[in-house]
Amino acid sequence: MNSPRVQTDWASPVMQARVRRRYAKERRFRFMGFAALALAGVFLLFLLGTIFANGYTGFLRTEVKLAVEYDPFVLGIDSSALAGAGSENALNTANFQGVMTAATSARAEGLGIAAKDLVSDGAWLALRDAVRGDPALIGQRVDVWVPTSGDFDLLGKGLIERDAPEANRPVSDAEIAAFDRLKSEGAVRTTLNTTFLTMADSTSPELAGIWGAAKGSLLTLAVTLLLCFPIGVMTAIYLEEYAPKNRFTDMIEVSINNLAAVPSIIFGLLGLAVFLNFFGMPRSAPIVGGLTLALMTLPVIVIAGRIAIKSVPPSIRDAALGVGASQIQVVFHHVLPLALPGILTGTIIGMARALGETAPLLMIGMRAFVTDVPGGLATPATVLPVQIFLWSDEVARGFVEKTSAAIMVLLVFLMLMNGLAIYLRNKFEKRW
Amino acid sequence: MMATMTANAEAAVTSPPKMTARDVKVFYGDKQALNGVSIDVHTDLVTAFIGPSGCGKSTFLRCLNRMNDTIDAARIEGRIELEGHDIYAPDMDVVQLRARVGMVFQKPNPFPKSIYENVAYGPRIHGLASTKAELDTIVEQSLVRASLWSEVKDRLQDSGTALSGGQQQRLCIARAIAVDPEVILMDEPCSALDPIATAKIEELIDDLRGRYAIVIVTHNMQQAARVSQRTAFFHLGTLVEYGDTAEIFTNPREQRTKDYITGRFG
Numbered sequence: 001m002n003s004p005r006v007q008t009d010w011a012s013p014v015m016q017a018r019v020r021r022r023y024a025k026e027r028r029f030r031f032m033g034f035a036a037l038a039l040a041g042v043f044l045l046f047l048l049g050t051i052f053a054n055g056y057t058g059f060l061r062t063e064v065k066l067a068v069e070y071d072p073f074v075l076g077i078d079s080s081a082l083a084g085a086g087s088e089n090a091l092n093t094a095n096f097q098g099v100m101t102a103a104t105s106a107r108a109e110g111l112g113i114a115a116k117d118l119v120s121d122g123a124w125l126a127l128r129d130a131v132r133g134d135p136a137l138i139g140q141r142v143d144v145w146v147p148t149s150g151d152f153d154l155l156g157k158g159l160i161e162r163d164a165p166e167a168n169r170p171v172s173d174a175e176i177a178a179f180d181r182l183k184s185e186g187a188v189r190t191t192l193n194t195t196f197l198t199m200a201d202s203t204s205p206e207l208a209g210i211w212g213a214a215k216g217s218l219l220t221l222a223v224t225l226l227l228c229f230p231i232g233v234m235t236a237i238y239l240e241e242y243a244p245k246n247r248f249t250d251m252i253e254v255s256i257n258n259l260a261a262v263p264s265i266i267f268g269l270l271g272l273a274v275f276l277n278f279f280g281m282p283r284s285a286p287i288v289g290g291l292t293l294a295l296m297t298l299p300v301i302v303i304a305g306r307i308a309i310k311s312v313p314p315s316i317r318d319a320a321l322g323v324g325a326s327q328i329q330v331v332f333h334h335v336l337p338l339a340l341p342g343i344l345t346g347t348i349i350g351m352a353r354a355l356g357e358t359a360p361l362l363m364i365g366m367r368a369f370v371t372d373v374p375g376g377l378a379t380p381a382t383v384l385p386v387q388i389f390l391w392s393d394e395v396a397r398g399f400v401e402k403t404s405a406a407i408m409v410l411l412v413f414l415m416l417m418n419g420l421a422i423y424l425r426n427k428f429e430k431r432w
Numbered sequence: 433m434m435a436t437m438t439a440n441a442e443a444a445v446t447s448p449p450k451m452t453a454r455d456v457k458v459f460y461g462d463k464q465a466l467n468g469v470s471i472d473v474h475t476d477l478v479t480a481f482i483g484p485s486g487c488g489k490s491t492f493l494r495c496l497n498r499m500n501d502t503i504d505a506a507r508i509e510g511r512i513e514l515e516g517h518d519i520y521a522p523d524m525d526v527v528q529l530r531a532r533v534g535m536v537f538q539k540p541n542p543f544p545k546s547i548y549e550n551v552a553y554g555p556r557i558h559g560l561a562s563t564k565a566e567l568d569t570i571v572e573q574s575l576v577r578a579s580l581w582s583e584v585k586d587r588l589q590d591s592g593t594a595l596s597g598g599q600q601q602r603l604c605i606a607r608a609i610a611v612d613p614e615v616i617l618m619d620e621p622c623s624a625l626d627p628i629a630t631a632k633i634e635e636l637i638d639d640l641r642g643r644y645a646i647v648i649v650t651h652n653m654q655q656a657a658r659v660s661q662r663t664a665f666f667h668l669g670t671l672v673e674y675g676d677t678a679e680i681f682t683n684p685r686e687q688r689t690k691d692y693i694t695g696r697f698g
Contacts, residue, residue: 245504315541323554323611324531
């Protein structure tokens with residue numbers, strides 16, 4: 001035991017092997033890390049690729065050219081009714097459906113198909129909008145592009161397997177032949193689907209829009225943010241800067257952490273019991289959705305706020321107290337500005353989670369079929385994720401692309417929010 | 433024994449003490465950190481607290497402007513007076529107290545704001561300046577007194593945290609001076625600084641003496657000998673010896689003091 005230590009031979013084969021093994025270990029680890037990242041990247045690309053491939057056609061629609069005669073006799077109005085006040089009323093009472101039916105029937109008969117298979121149920125709306133823009137059209141016969149029926153829309157986008165047996169596809173051979181004839185005449189075109197971007201839900205896929213759900217989401221999130229942010233930040237400040245550390249505050253802390261982990265559907269049940277049944281607030285309304293999501297998001301903001309406040313160096317508090325700042329001045333002049341980037345990041349993560357939340361909103365009736373864009377906080381509305389859920393459940397083939405398109409809209413919203421989070425964090429971040 | 437020591441020390445000065453502490457005891461929960469400390473602080477003298485780590489000198493310093501209030505578990509007994517008024521009395525406003533008894537910390541801790549804002553913050557929250565011009569004057573005066581003005585006068589809007597360590601500490605001193613305190617407490621102000629920056633701060637302390645009562649905690653005994661006129665030696669939560677600096681360093685009364693200043697322990 002007492003023999004002197006032998007001089008280490010760093011160049012010996014044993015040592016060399018050791019070095020080689022160490023390098024190999026490093027390489028393996030780095031490779032595994034890279035492989036994990038690559039795998040995640042592939043999955044993400046696959047996911048986004050699938051959604052995009054399925055969804056981009058949702059932003060497009062097929063239109064057919066029809067010769068329409070704006071017959072004042074059929075319409076029941078003439079251009080003089082559209083001149084002054086009351087023109088909107090006249091437009092709404094005018095029989096555009098009749099004009100549309102006349103034009104469609106003529107065309108469909110020539111093609112040998114039923115009129116309802118050629119144009120969309122809502123095609124007459126295009127006529128009304130055209131006349132609103134130019135009242136002089138009344139009495140004239142013009143070519144108008146109107147949205148096709150759902151089936152023709154799918155044919156136009158190439159989403160129907162023409163080789164499948166006739167019984168297994170939604171369109172008959174006659175309809176396909178009619179479509180091809182229209183196409184060869186140049187009477188079919190594909191354009192941007194403005195209906196999808198400006199309207200609310202519908203039973204017909206070609207008339208369904210996402211704007212109703214998007215606006216519902218915006219209204220709901222606005223309520224959530226207005227409630228959560230001030231209450232959450234104040235709670236975090238109180239708990240960190242004022243509250244004494246005792247058994248009671250420990251219990252509150254544990255409760256907040258537990259609340260953040262409660263499944264969201266429980267908050268939905270709470271919203272149903274409290275806001276709808278006890279307070280009697282309107283069903284399916286963004287205000288109730290916002291309140292329910294606020295319950296869910298509040299603990300997330302409180303926790304993020306506390307972490308951000310805790311990470312402000314105590315030396316800054318000492319410095320401010322040392323020159324005679326009061327507690328509230330310390331908080332609002334020094335702690336809060338330095339904690340703000342962290343608080344904002346946490347808030348936006350919480351809001352992004354609220355944006356993607358479905359379950360609690362199902363409980364308070366926001367899965368209703370709403371065909372109007374919500375006008376206010378108390379009008380029935382739905383939200384983006386619920387709309388996606390509803391469309392994914394639809395039987396009509398045309399809703400497949402709508403579902404993916406709605407997911408794309410939701411993802412864009414999420415990316416905008418995350419971008420905002422990064423922007424705000426960089427803007428308010430101070431280095432020392 | 434304590435009484436005679438204090439009496440001896442007071443013989444050298446004529447003005448009444450700015451702050452007096454009598455039998456101050458501090459407890460952190462069950463643990464007693466200070467056992468009955470009595471000290472006087474004078475305006476025209478610099479008082480240094482020396483002693484090994486954990487001896488209670490910083491704890492006592494923080495009692496003098498009630499910075500220990502922020503620690504929940506801390507409990508203070510005894511009496512500390514500022515110009516004859518008990519600072520722990522219920523009618524004492526702690527914000528005003530801290531404006532009158534300023535503090536400079538161990539690690540330079542400027543606010544992450546501009547140099548100007550750092551100095552202007554105190555006067556602003558206490559309403560010491562009614563116009564922008566007055567505030568400008570206060571900022572300039574404070575920076576001049578902290579001998580930082582010539583180095584920063586052209587970049588007052590730069591961040592205070594971009595300065596060097598020594599400059600940051602002088603900025604903190606300027607910030608403390610800006611509210612025109614009567615006492616300045618310095619908690620090891622040079623421990624994070626290099627020798628040149630330390631020399632500048634020591635020079636500054638000497639300049640400020642007479643205008644403010646200065647109490648400095650230091651680990652560096654040479655520093656205590658250089659800058660102070662009174663020295664208090666703490667050990668294990670007890671004030672072992674308190675008297676004229678020259679006397680403490682050349683002819684300590686207590687064996688423990690002698691052992692510490694000659695480097696036997698600590």
